[in-house]
Amino acid sequence: MTDVVVACGQVQPILGDLAANREITTAAILDAAASGARVIVLPELASSGYAFEDGDEARAAAEPANGPTVTLWQRHAADLDVVIVGGFCEQDVNGTIKNSAALVDPSGLRAIYRKAHLWDAERLIFEPGRLPPPVVDTVVGRLSVMICYDLEFPEWVRLPALAGTQLLCAPVNWPKYPRPEGERPGEVTRVQADAAVNRMFIAACDRVGSERGIDWVGGSTIVDADGWPLAGAKASTEPTVFTASCRLTDANDKGVGGLSNIHADRRPDLYGGALEVALVRPASTNVG
Amino acid sequence: MTDVVVACGQVQPILGDLAANREITTAAILDAAASGARVIVLPELASSGYAFEDGDEARAAAEPANGPTVTLWQRHAADLDVVIVGGFCEQDVNGTIKNSAALVDPSGLRAIYRKAHLWDAERLIFEPGRLPPPVVDTVVGRLSVMICYDLEFPEWVRLPALAGTQLLCAPVNWPKYPRPEGERPGEVTRVQADAAVNRMFIAACDRVGSERGIDWVGGSTIVDADGWPLAGAKASTEPTVFTASCRLTDANDKGVGGLSNIHADRRPDLYGGALEVALVRPASTNVG
Known part of the structure; x- marks a missing residue:
């Protein structure tokens, strides 16, 4: 039961410059590995980069899963003996453009995940994913992958959690919105809740910088199985690489106090179809 | 589109003393109404009180839904023109003991909800509820009710949210656990997430005090439809009544930025059964 060092490489990609972004992500990967990281998460x-004007611009920046970027990440994973999860603009074998993430380890490409919940205008550019987050056994533990807005749908987070994921790796690009003074970014709060109600570690890697009027939170976060932040969890405008030591086996125990077990205590028999009951029950007869 | 003043009456009940607790809750109700509250939430x-040693002790403290406590709350609701949601130990018509909450308004008893997710040793004492949270149209807006540990199950929170609930009223008794320095109670964080991923207000009313070695957080919280705390949201050892002004119609708009809609963007077709796909897909073939 050894701790696993997990890193977020909160970089600032350059829109449309794939060669530069390979250098930028390489630098973050090397930095993280030098800090002892065995799992390195990169942004969406x-x-x-993110702010494509249209599908043509995205297509020009897209690569297949065996293209230069993911191939490079695979080589780094093998050279450094690490797991890397990073987001990339994918053109799949059918020619469609997807907002994807690759999970690579020293043995090669282990999984591609395509974002299922597309944010805002992404739906005008990308085809949404149709498959659940992959659950991948690696040498450091059982990992899963989802992307940004996916994290806002607790039903989606449940799927890899119920499949025994110990660490959910989430490339994100969290757009910056105003928030009340003194408040942590709301996305971080939701990651904390996603983790705590599943007793699963989560590493969400955000980006910084600005593209065509969009700013990002720079809120990369690594939380433990109780949902407490181990690193990050605050807004930043600076590229940074940080790590947290994670006892991933904590995620195997779903006990949350006394007889309570956050997964076993679910009542899935009541979750489907119950809505209709609630709607049709007249106020005057819902007692007894 | 007027704001609705919502109150939490964070009291300290006395274990097994029903007459004293009627006085304690009456004082909180009068205090809240004097502050302009139209909705008043009381603890679980x-x-x-909470820490029953066994079913017999709970039975001795149980009342039917038309017993003295709920009848008194109904009278207060009528006299003060308010909605009251409070938790009570219920003996139902079949004689079983339940951890319940009543929603009363000036017209009388509108709904009884029985806690579906029983925490720790509660399962040795209470029969769990089998019906989803009631959704009740009141003069101030559409309200729903759930109890404490129920809030940790996002699937459960979804049901009243999808049914158009504007304000979820949650009587809670949050047991106190250690937390990292500077961190808000984790239960508050989960309430923030529950609210934000549904764009629904939530008022969670906790208790204070100590019973048989159990302490409570005293973390009563009122959050807006973005999940930002309007009042409370910190640990306290003191009984208190506080209010927040809530523009409940904000909950009617599920837009969260640009084309994004936090309910319409759900993909329920992918949420059921997807787990099996994730589990059986071998690592080497989940690409393409």
Whole structure:
């Protein structure tokens, strides 16, 4: 039961400059590995930048899963003996463009995940994913992958959690919105809740910088199985690489106090179809 | 589109002393109404206290839904023109003991909810509820009710949210656990997330005090439809009544930025059964 060092490489990609972004992500990967990281998470669309004007611009920045960026990450994973999870703009074998993430380890490409919940205008550019987050057994533990807005749908987070994921790796690009003075970014709060109600570690890697009027939170966060932040969890405007030591086996125990077990205590028999009951029950007869 | 003043009456019930608890809750209700509250939330098991040693002790402190406590709250609701949601130890018509909450308004008893997710040793004492949270149209807006540990199950929170609830009223008794320096109670964080991923206000009313070695957080919280705390949201050892002004119609708009809509963007077709796909997909073939 040894701790696993997990890193976020909160970089600033350059829109449309794939070669530069390979250098930028390489630098973050090397930095993280030098700090002892065994798992390195990079932002959403780290290969390409985010703010495409249209599908043509995205297509010009897209690569297949065996393209230069993911191939490079695979080589780094093998050279450094690490797991890397990073977002990239994918053109799949059918020619469609997807907001994807690759999980690579020393043995090669282990999984591609395509974002299922597309944020804002992404739906005008990308085809949404149709498969649940992959659950991948690696040498450091059982990992899963989802992307940014996916984290806002607790049903989606449940799927890899119920499949025994110990660490959910989430490339994100969290757009910056105003928030009340003294408040942590709301996305971080939701990550904390996603982790705590599943007793699962989560590493969400955000980006910094600005593209075409969009700023990002720079709120990369690593939380433990109780949902407490181990690193990050605050807004930043600076590229940074940070790590946290994670006892991933903590995620195997779903006990949350006394007889309570956050997964076993679910009542899935009541979750489907119950809505209709609630709607049709007249106020005057819902007692007894 | 007027704001609705919502109150939490964070009291300290006395274990097994039903008459004293009626006085304690009455004082909180009068205090809240004097502050302009139109909705007043009281803690879980406010009628009875919490730490029963066994079912017999709970039975001795139980009342039917038309018993003295709920009848008194109904009278207060009518006299003060308010909605009251409070937890009570219920003996139902079949004689079983339940951890319940009543929603009363000036017209009388509108709904009884029985806690579906029983915490720790509660399962040795209470029969769990089998019906989803009631959704009740009141003069101030559409309200729903759930109790404490229920809030840790996002699937459960979804049901009243999808049914158009504007304000979820949650009697709670949050047991106190250690937390990292400077961190808000984790239960508050989960309430923030529950609210934000549904764009629904939540008022969670906790208790204070100590019973048989159990302390409570005293973390009563009122959050807005973005999940930002409007009042409370910190640990306290003192009984208190506080209010927040809530523009409940904000909950009617599920937009969260640009084309994004936190309810319409759900993909329920992917949420059921997807787990199996994730589990059986071998690592080497989940690409393409």
